[in-house]
Amino acid sequence: MAEYPTNVQLPDGSAVELRRMSTDDRDSILDFARSLPQEDLLFLRVDLTESAVVDDWVNNAVNGNSVALVAYDSDGLIGYAAIHRNPTSWTRHLGEVRVNVNPEYRSRGLGRALTSHVFDLAGELGLQKLTAHMTSDQRGAQAAFRRLGFVPEALLADYVQDRNGTTHDMVIMSFDIAGHTDQALGTVRI
Ligand SMILES: CC(C)(COP(=O)(O)OP(=O)(O)OC[C@H]1O[C@@H](n2cnc3c(N)ncnc32)[C@H](O)[C@@H]1OP(=O)(O)O)[C@@H](O)C(=O)NCCC(=O)NCCS
Numbered sequence: 001m002a003e004y005p006t007n008v009q010l011p012d013g014s015a016v017e018l019r020r021m022s023t024d025d026r027d028s029i030l031d032f033a034r035s036l037p038q039e040d041l042l043f044l045r046v047d048l049t050e051s052a053v054v055d056d057w058v059n060n061a062v063n064g065n066s067v068a069l070v071a072y073d074s075d076g077l078i079g080y081a082a083i084h085r086n087p088t089s090w091t092r093h094l095g096e097v098r099v100n101v102n103p104e105y106r107s108r109g110l111g112r113a114l115t116s117h118v119f120d121l122a123g124e125l126g127l128q129k130l131t132a133h134m135t136s137d138q139r140g141a142q143a144a145f146r147r148l149g150f151v152p153e154a155l156l157a158d159y160v161q162d163r164n165g166t167t168h169d170m171v172i173m174s175f176d177i178a179g180h181t182d183q184a185l186g187t188v189r190i
Pocket residue numbers: 040097098099100101102105106107108109110111112113132133134138139140141143144145147148
């Protein structure tokens with residue numbers, strides 16, 4: 001398993017540093033979330049533009065309820081990947097993946113790098129299966145998660161209400177760590 005911080009090079013040669021999320025990242029996460037385009041803000045699973053929400057989020061990473069990595073370039077935070085353990089007892093083997101990449105870095109391999117590293121860390125939480133939740137409109141995200149080895153598992157009607165109050169269908173995609181780690185992790189390294 002990698003030690004953090006660690007440097008990774010994206011396929012286009014850009015250098016990026018991956019760090020375990022800590023309280024030091026709080027303000028950078030807020031800046032990152034607040035600079036996301038409207039269409040991304042509409043679908044943020046938790047509202048990371050609110051400082052209290054970010055505090056909660058960072059605390060989860062620090063106290064072990066989640067594992068989370070942040071990516072920096074020389075200008076600041078450019079993305080994150082987190083896996084949150086499902087808190088209910090009968091789904092405690094499940095983790096929910098949340099990945100977000102600065103729009104300028106999308107389709108350049110950063111999502112793959114972050115996901116690959118955070119999958120390794122999922123072992124710390126003893127997880128057997130990962131889920132990723134998105135709306136049925138988020139076609140690009142669904143395509144990207146398919147490429148990362150996830151498969152569509154459920155479609156839930158009107159499960160998501162966006163910031164404007166409009167409802168959307170939710171797609172749940174999943175990745176079976178227990179069954180597929182060897183095959184999938186081999187392909188998600190850059
Ligand atoms: C989804 C997201 C994290 C992907 O990150 P990214 O850095 O663009 O992904 P990568 O460049 O590493 O691409 C990973 C794979 O997905 C593919 N991919 C990425 N974006 C894609 C798109 N819009 N359409 C089709 N395929 C796509 C890439 O080709 C790559 O596959 P390959 O390496 O096998 O060719 C990013 O688009 C994002 O932050 N979206 C907004 C937040 C979000 O919707 N998160 C998902 C819910 S948790």
